[in-house]
Amino acid sequence: MERIRAIGVRKLSYAGRLVLIKSVLSTLHCYWARIFILPVSILNKVEALCRSFLWQGKEISNGPALIVWDTCCKTKKEGGLGLIDLRRWNTTALGKYIWWIAQKEDHLWVKWIHTIYMKGVNWVDYKPNTGASWSWRKLCGVKEKLKAGYVNDWWLQQGHKYTISAGYSWLGTSNNRVAWTPFVWNSLSLPKHCLIGWIVAHGKLLTRDRLYQMGICGDTICCICGTQNESHTHLFFECAYGKACLDLLNGFFQMAIPIDNFMHWWLKIRLKNLLRKKIIAAGIQSLIYNIWEMRNRSRVDGVLLRPEKLIEKILQNLRLRLQVLHSTGKISDNYRAWI
Numbered sequence: 001m002e003r004i005r006a007i008g009v010r011k012l013s014y015a016g017r018l019v020l021i022k023s024v025l026s027t028l029h030c031y032w033a034r035i036f037i038l039p040v041s042i043l044n045k046v047e048a049l050c051r052s053f054l055w056q057g058k059e060i061s062n063g064p065a066l067i068v069w070d071t072c073c074k075t076k077k078e079g080g081l082g083l084i085d086l087r088r089w090n091t092t093a094l095g096k097y098i099w100w101i102a103q104k105e106d107h108l109w110v111k112w113i114h115t116i117y118m119k120g121v122n123w124v125d126y127k128p129n130t131g132a133s134w135s136w137r138k139l140c141g142v143k144e145k146l147k148a149g150y151v152n153d154w155w156l157q158q159g160h161k162y163t164i165s166a167g168y169s170w171l172g173t174s175n176n177r178v179a180w181t182p183f184v185w186n187s188l189s190l191p192k193h194c195l196i197g198w199i200v201a202h203g204k205l206l207t208r209d210r211l212y213q214m215g216i217c218g219d220t221i222c223c224i225c226g227t228q229n230e231s232h233t234h235l236f237f238e239c240a241y242g243k244a245c246l247d248l249l250n251g252f253f254q255m256a257i258p259i260d261n262f263m264h265w266w267l268k269i270r271l272k273n274l275l276r277k278k279i280i281a282a283g284i285q286s287l288i289y290n291i292w293e294m295r296n297r298s299r300v301d302g303v304l305l306r307p308e309k310l311i312e313k314i315l316q317n318l319r320l321r322l323q324v325l326h327s328t329g330k331i332s333d334n335y336r337a338w339i
């Protein structure tokens with residue numbers, strides 16, 4: 001709470017807030033792993049706090065989230081942000097104790113449970129008495145959720161040991177992969193560009209067409225050109241402004257990035273040099289971010305950079321970013337040939 005209240009935190013971008021949430025959550029679940037059971041009301045409060053902070057930059061908010069929390073808690077490959085699902089984490093942290101009971105680990109309390117509660121009954125089939133304590137019934141409830149994993153030995157095959165992370169993946173990770181992950185989470189892009197790219201991939205930026213549907217504004221006219229309906233496909237890049245910027249970027253990269261389906265186009269293009277492909281993705285991501293920023297600035301104070309100026313700024317920042325990555329050994333010298 002104190003970190004969220006700190007001065008200046010509200011001014012963070014979505015990406016900055018995401019880093020803070022991840023650090024808060026990781027501190028919390030390190031703590032949880034050492035304790036027994038956390039009430040659902042606490043989990044709900046922490047989740048609500050993180051949700052409003054991510055989308056609104058404050059502790060409490062009744063406003064709508066751009067993207068539902070369940071999606072945010074999916075892995076990046078599944079289209080999420082890789083945030084911890086608190087309930088699932090708590091369940092799988094408790095799974096450690098279930099595992100100890102199943103394995104009859106050498107702990108005094110495990111021996112006590114076998115002697116007092118289970119009395120020789122197989123752990124998988126064990127059902128607690130109605131008069132048993134709340135915490136014991138809760139723990140048995142966790143066992144019911146995880147027992148298919150124990151019975152089928154899903155994680156036993158990994159080395160005969162239960163780990164919280166293996167249990168966490170087993171309990172909730174699906175095989176549903178989104179195609180656009182490599183584009184959105186491109187390692188050369190700035191985190192704040194990735195976050196806006198992620199929201200665009202979900203089609204959830206608050207463009208005028210969506211605001212109009214929500215009853216928040218009276219028309220759907222584009223904030224930049226003032227003539228067409230503003231939607232994701234219009235801004236990126238059917239709008240005259242977006243198209244002019246994209247034409248300039250195409251000229252620079254000597255490519256033919258289309259005005260629609262650009263993510264699909266990028267995924268399909270075959271280039272000999274992977275670094276070049278990533279630089280192109282970083283350029284497109286930066287363009288998306290900057291057009292969205294221009295759109296917001298033109299709505300608030302009427303400022304709109306000329307496409308030439310905007311592309312100059314994007315390329316300057318991209319060069320700086322690549323120089324930094326090169327100086328830390330993350331990319332090779334080859335980057336100079338492509339920028």
Ligand SMILES: [Zn+2]
Binds near residue numbers: 223225
């Ligand atoms: Zn427009």
